[in-house]
Amino acid sequence: MKMKMETDVNRFRKIVRGKIKDNLKRFISSGELIGRQGNKQVTIPLPRIDLPRFEFGNNQQRGVGQGEGEPGDAVSQGQAQPGEGEAGQNPGEHSMEVDVSLDELAGILGEELGLPRIEDKGKKNITQKKYKYQGVLRNGPESLRNFKRTYKESLKRQISIGDYTPDRPIIIPIKEDKRYRSFRIEEKPEASAVIIYMMDVSGSMGDEQKEIVRLTSFWLNAWLKHNYDNLDTRFIIHDAIAREVDEHTFYHTKESGGTLISSAYKLCEKIIMDSYPSAEWNIYLFHFSDGDNWSGNDTNECMTLLDNFLLPSSNLFSYGQVESRYGSGQFLKDLEKHYGEQNEKVIIHQIKDRDGIMNALRAFLGRGK
């Protein structure tokens, strides 16, 4: 693409960003983007950005057509036309789809929610080698020859010895003129993070509650991916027992058992122990439940697990309580009693309905940890 069109495309994209921001709340609570997620791109449906004009309302209820059929028959729609491109105006459609990278989407989310960039805790696990080209050398391999600099040097030399005529602008570089690019190997630490999602799938969690969790985690993933070079995600579901599952199963399981939250925390501890040494990983724990734990004993055990291992090894522990018709919501109160509302590492938030997701995201991510 030439420079010129690039400018216009960028101007357009800037406008699109603004539109996405305006519609962000709707996107967050409706989930229409989740199904449109490609590998690195999200296809976002937006109302067409059109310039208003004096035009007729497009409630076209009549017209003239061409084809077979008797009065009363439905008009058959022809297939799409091969387009024409005679310089002129094209009729527009009324909505458009824009591809935006997940990364950019996360950036927009961050701007809109005023999220701080996550401060990396300086945990390093891998250093990556990167070649950076900088500087110019007088010798090097021909493949790295800096053509422009070489040409300039020749030109300077030829002009200075009177060997250059503008009418016959021929430049012949000699060895002394040649310039080469040099490079340095830079070692750049890579920050890695893992998110472990835990969800209560006992009978009291309904489909709507699960959907809220799904929407929330989509945006959590996007934001953390935006902040870290590598991101792992793990999923634990639990009722009275916990097991690790893949993402699809995580959102589509319905159990009928009771609830022992500690089972999930124990499994979470094991996963961290096995694969994510906390010196090298930024660890994020998210637990969603309707807060209906079976017994006070189990709740006490949860606190112990948190205090002894989970909190010290992780960046953040977030508990999101989704309202359900059956859940007592007791667990949230217990957590608040134990940690208070302003704990360094524990974030407790209640998500009433889909509209509450935006605030939940703000609560979970607003501290930049």
Added chain:
Amino acid sequence: MDPRLTSDLTPELKDIVFEIESHAKNLGLDFFPTIFEMVDYQQMSEIAAYGGFPTRYPHWRFGMEYERIAKSYEYGLSLIYEMVINNDPCYAYLLRSNSLVDQKTVIAHVYGHCDFFKNNYCFAHTNRKTLDEMANHGSRVRRYIEEVGHDEVESFIDICLSLENLIDQHGPHIRREYKPKEKDNYDESLISPDKLPVPKLPSLRGYMEGYINPESYLKEQQAKVILEKEKEKKFPESPVRDVLKFLLDFAPLSAWQRDVLAIVREEAYYFAPQGQTKIMNEGWAVYWHSKILTQLVLKDSEVIDYCDHYAGVVQMSGQRLNPYKLGVELMRHIEKRWDKGQFGLDYTLCDDPLVRKNWNKNANKGMQKIFEVRKFHNDITFIDEFLDEDFCEEAKLFTWVQDRRSGQAIIHDRDFKTIKRELLDAMTNFGHPLIDVVDGNFRNRGEILLRHRHQGKDLKIDWAVETLKNIHKVWSRPVNIATVIESENKIIHFDGSEPRIEKGIQFEH
């Protein structure tokens, strides 16, 4: 044209162009020299997004258009086969990835367009050096961007573009000049109307004066005189269809804004004829490409490929008329009628369907007639004059209405009169609402009053309000448009705060 954008044709294609050009000339087509450029689909998308002019001024909508076109390529939804620019010389673009048969079709098709551009009366006043003109517009706008900032210029362009269709569709070449009144016919009374002479009743006796012409009566008379004077200085004197011109002449704009508005107006007038002759122009081009290809150019082995492509171009599309198809069929219908002598008084007065059907006087005037039609008609007159009952039946036209419950389009009937009226209604003013400036000093407060001549279709109200806001940004004083909303006369008013819809006025037509 930017040499980096395009590349030369292959020798093989050069020969083909040469061959088709000479066929076109021999068949009587007349065109400016035509230059073909080879581009890939990305360049084609780019040129198409700029409406054919890669050198145009910068604006975000071109970026939007580019993304839209490029995306539809990716999905294989659309292929731009042809791209021709009305200019002297004519420029046309060929898609590198097209098959040879497609290239031949496009080349022949292009010559049809080039002949049409050069000869149809609607284009007679278009600037044939538009390529240079557009580049010139581009550099002017860029200069303003450097001077006053990108955002400011771009949002002003947004405003101009939302008014872009407020031109005189029927008179692109009539540039009426509105000159503010000259100094020499300066009229004192316009400044202080109270100095105007007031007519009195004759009184013979001085002492009766106070009784015959009392103070109150004189006041009344003076008011009348002033009102008369007001009427005299009505401005503009008659309604102005070219709203953009009116704004250029009288709106308080800065120099750069005025120039940008002038540029947008200029380009709107350049593109207008293409919207006014879409059906004819495409029909003409299809007519010639099929004639040249099937009769002169194609090898036997290529015919199937050609037919396949051709069927795609002229397929029926149900609800929306395909201009390519309608245009070429109507052209052929005219040719057939004039070949058989189905014209003139005898034919018109004949009402025996069988006689009409077999009417053949071997007049052989078909070719001559279609050349004449392509010169003197636009889409409206083309349909009005030549779409007759026979054609309606042959082309299987029908009217449809949308079913209220299912939302489905249902075939309504095949009655010729209804079809024709429906078509011509939709084409009135080439699909744009008829809007004039009727008062530049409305309510004597420097407000502008536009009138929408309602012809059965309401304006899109939310857009009308937004557009009115844009006019306000240009006019700086309150703005109004008189229209009909749901069968009631209304005036939409905007003074910079909240738009209001008020009771309207009845205009005498």
